[in-house]
Amino acid sequence: DSGVTQTPKHLITATGQRVTLRCSPRSGDLSVYWYQQSLDQGLQFLIQYYNGEERAKGNILERFSAQQFPDLHSELNLSSLELGDSALYFCASSVEVGWPHEQYFGPGTRLTVT
Amino acid sequence: AQKVTQAQTEISVVEKEDVTLDCVYETRDTTYYLFWYKQPPSGELVFLIRRNSFDEQNEISGRYSWNFQKSTSSFNFTITASQVVDSAVYFCALRDQTGANNLFFGTGTRLTVIP
Numbered sequence: 001d002s003g004v005t006q007t008p009k010h011l012i013t014a015t016g017q018r019v020t021l022r023c024s025p026r027s028g029d030l031s032v033y034w035y036q037q038s039l040d041q042g043l044q045f046l047i048q049y050y051n052g053e054e055r056a057k058g059n060i061l062e063r064f065s066a067q068q069f070p071d072l073h074s075e076l077n078l079s080s081l082e083l084g085d086s087a088l089y090f091c092a093s094s095v096e097v098g099w100p101h102e103q104y105f106g107p108g109t110r111l112t113v114t
Numbered sequence: 115a116q117k118v119t120q121a122q123t124e125i126s127v128v129e130k131e132d133v134t135l136d137c138v139y140e141t142r143d144t145t146y147y148l149f150w151y152k153q154p155p156s157g158e159l160v161f162l163i164r165r166n167s168f169d170e171q172n173e174i175s176g177r178y179s180w181n182f183q184k185s186t187s188s189f190n191f192t193i194t195a196s197q198v199v200d201s202a203v204y205f206c207a208l209r210d211q212t213g214a215n216n217l218f219f220g221t222g223t224r225l226t227v228i229p
Contacts, residue, residue: 002158033216043205043219058216090159103217105151105159 025093137206
């Protein structure tokens with residue numbers, strides 16, 4: 001158990017809908033990262049937050065957005081969902097921005113868009 | 115640009131055999147870190163090892179060992195005396211200064227250990 005929690009574990013929704021994925025980092029970790037694992041794209045970085053502020057963006061679509069709240073939990077919002085958004089979404093956390101701090105991954109949220 | 119190549123898509127071995135998973139990386143930075151993660155059928159990503167670019171010393175942890183060679187930009191992972199519980203997808207990842215704090219993953223190698 002990495003200490004990173006993600007909810008829900010599974011999510012099934014229809015095209016065009018909007019969903020919110022939630023992540024709680026390990027206690028003491030200030031940085032949260034979101035990754036997407038899909039059959040087409042593999043595992044890829046989406047976005048990073050540190051102590052409430054966006055720090056880095058990867059291959060995140062404009063239909064997707066994220067935020068980190070004062071209690072450090074983070075939410076990834078996916079809107080106007082398409083079939084291709086079906087994937088496993090991981091959240092990871094680390095102690096602070098900068099490296100080489102370890103990233104510990106949550107169990108993931110499996111999103112299925114029908 | 116950063117790139118991680120895991121040329122072996124799938125490997126099958128019989129239990130107790132040794133197996134090596136290959137990883138080749140590309141980066142322009144002189145300071146970087148390499149990682150291996152395991153993704154069992156349950157889906158979570160489990161951290162296995164981190165190696166920095168200044169430390170080419172090979173590492174052994176139980177049945178696992180890692181061979182880091184900067185000259186060939188490779189960071190290979192060997193499992194000795196494989197067990198059925200080793201069946202998983204293994205990812206090699208790179209983290210460098212240009213890419214900030216992000217992990218760049220290879221496409222993974224699916225290892226199946228046959229009893």
